[in-house]
Amino acid sequence: MLDYTTTFREKNILITGGLGFIGSNLAIKLVELGARIVLVDSLIPSYGGNLFNIEPVKDKVTINIADVRDEYSMVYLVKGQDYLFNLAGQTSHIDSMNDPYTDMEINCRSQLSILEACRKHNPEIKIVFASTRQIYGIPEYLPVDEKHPLHPTDVNGINKMAGEWYHILYNNVYGIRACALRLTNTYGPRMRIKDARQTFLGLWIRQVLEGEEIKVFGDGTQLRDFNYIDDTVEAFLITASSNEANGLIFNLGSTEYISLRDLARLLIEINGKGTYEVVPFPPDRKKIDIGSYYSNYEKIHKRLSWKPKVMLKHGLTSTLEYYKKYGNRYQGQES
Numbered sequence: 001m002l003d004y005t006t007t008f009r010e011k012n013i014l015i016t017g018g019l020g021f022i023g024s025n026l027a028i029k030l031v032e033l034g035a036r037i038v039l040v041d042s043l044i045p046s047y048g049g050n051l052f053n054i055e056p057v058k059d060k061v062t063i064n065i066a067d068v069r070d071e072y073s074m075v076y077l078v079k080g081q082d083y084l085f086n087l088a089g090q091t092s093h094i095d096s097m098n099d100p101y102t103d104m105e106i107n108c109r110s111q112l113s114i115l116e117a118c119r120k121h122n123p124e125i126k127i128v129f130a131s132t133r134q135i136y137g138i139p140e141y142l143p144v145d146e147k148h149p150l151h152p153t154d155v156n157g158i159n160k161m162a163g164e165w166y167h168i169l170y171n172n173v174y175g176i177r178a179c180a181l182r183l184t185n186t187y188g189p190r191m192r193i194k195d196a197r198q199t200f201l202g203l204w205i206r207q208v209l210e211g212e213e214i215k216v217f218g219d220g221t222q223l224r225d226f227n228y229i230d231d232t233v234e235a236f237l238i239t240a241s242s243n244e245a246n247g248l249i250f251n252l253g254s255t256e257y258i259s260l261r262d263l264a265r266l267l268i269e270i271n272g273k274g275t276y277e278v279v280p281f282p283p284d285r286k287k288i289d290i291g292s293y294y295s296n297y298e299k300i301h302k303r304l305s306w307k308p309k310v311m312l313k314h315g316l317t318s319t320l321e322y323y324k325k326y327g328n329r330y331q332g333q334e335s
Contacts, residue, residue: 002304004241009034014081016040016068016114017049017088018061021191022130022183024053025229026085026236031057033237040077040088042067048192052329068110075117083240084127086114086167089160092196094284096156104159111163115170115178127167127178128240131249133295135161135182142223143296146182146251154288164249171247179245181235183252184295188229188315189322193330201226201263206330207274208267209323214276217285220261223292225254228315231308238304245304253295254308270317 008030017023018039027037039061041049054061066073068088078084089107090096096103111129118125135158136144137151152158167178185199192199193206204214235252239245258266261278268274281289300306323330 002238002241004237005033007033007241008083008237011035011082012080013037013083013085014040014077015085015087017130019043019049019051019053019063020087021048021053021188022186022229022232022236023085023087024050024190025188026087026233027054027061028057029233029237031060037061038077038081039063040066040068040073042088050190050192050330052326053190068114069105071113071117074114075121078114078117078122078125081122081125084114084118084125085130085236085240086111086127087130089130089163090156092156094288096154096159097284097288100155103155107156107159108162111166115166115176118176119170119174123174123176125176126240126246127176128236129164129167129178129180130236131164131180131182132157132160133182133184133251133293134290135164136290136293138290139293142292143253143294144251145296146249146299153290168247168249177243177246179239179247180249181232181239181252182249182295183227183232184254184293185224185226186229186232186252187226188319190229191319193323193327204264204267205319205323206327208271209320209327211274214264214267214274216260216264216276216278217281218260218278218289220264220278221259221292222289223257223259223294224263225257225294226312226315227252227254227308228310228312228318231310235300235306238306239300242304248299248303250300250304251295251297252300252306252308253297254312256312257294258312266313267316267320270313271320
C-alpha cells in the first residue's frame with residue numbers, strides 16, 4: 001500500500017462538507033498527518049454538518065461557513081490549496097425526489113462551478129470526489145464492479161453521476177488531477193443518526209440505543225456491504241496521494257455482506273437489547289429501492305493496494321460506543 005504518512009505534511013487542504021461525517025473524520029486524520037486544513041460547510045440542518053464532529057481538532061483547523069452553490073466563495077477558497085476532498089453533497093434519495101432542483105444545484109451544478117474555479121484559479125490542485133454506488137441502480141449482477149452499467153433509480157443518483165463525470169472530464173481535458181470513489185454504506189462515529197437522510201444505519205443506531213423498534217423494509221433479505229469510516233478515510237488519502245489514480249473511478253466495498261434482517265439482529269446483539277420488525281416498504285421508498293447490492297473493489301485493491309480492514313461487528317461495536325457517549329450531541333444534528 002502507498003505510504004501517504006508524509007504526503008500531506010505542511011500541505012494546504014480544502015474539504016467541502018468538512019463538518020459532515022466523512023469530512024470531519026478525514027480532517028481529524030489529516031491534522032494528525034500535519035496538514036493545514038480549511039473546512040467548508042453550509043451547516044444547513046438537513047445535510048449533516050455538526051460542529052461537534054471536529055471537537056478533537058477544533059483549534060487546529062479553519063472553518064468557513066459557506067455553501068458550495070456560492071461560486072464566488074469557492075473561487076476564493078480553492079486558491080492556494082494543494083488538495084481538495086470534495087465531499088459536499090445532498091445525500092437523501094427521498095429528498096432528491098421531492099426536491100429535484102435543489103439536488104441538482106448541489107450535486108451537479110455546484111460540482112461544475114467548483115471545477116471551473118479550480119481550472120481558472122488553481123489548475124495544479126488534486127481532487128478526490130465522493131461518488132456513490134447509487135449510480136449503478138438495480139444490480140444486473142453481484143458483486144458490482146466498475147464495468148457495471150449505470151442506471152440510477154432516483155434523481156440523486158443521476159446528479160451524482162453527472163458530478164462524478166465532470167471530475168473525470170476535467171482531468172482528461174484540462175489536466176486537473178481528479179479521481180472518484182464510489183462509496184457504499186460508510187458508517188461509524190460522527191455519522192448522522194437523527195434520521196435516515198444520510199444512511200438508514202444511522203437511524204437504526206439511534207433507534208436501538210433509544211429503545212425504539214427498528215423497521216426493516218421489504219422482506220429483510222436484501223444484501224448490503226459496509227465500510228467503516230477509518231477504511232473509507234484511508235481510501236481517500238491513498239487516492240489523493242497517487243497520481244496513478246488520476247482520471248479513474250474506484251468502487252469501495254467489503255469482504256463481508258449481510259442481509260438487512262441479519263444486520264438488525266447483529267446490531268441488537270452488540271447493543272445487548274432491542275427489537276426489530278420487518279415491514280412493507282413505504283410507497284415512496286419502494287419505487288427507488290435497488291434490492292441487494294454489494295461491491296467488487298478489486299480495481300482499487302490491485303492498483304493502489306487498498307482493502308477494508310475493519311470487520312463489521314468490530315465497527316458496529318465502536319460506533320455504538322461512540323453514540324452511547326456522545327449521542328446527545330447528534331439529536332439536533334445542526335447544533
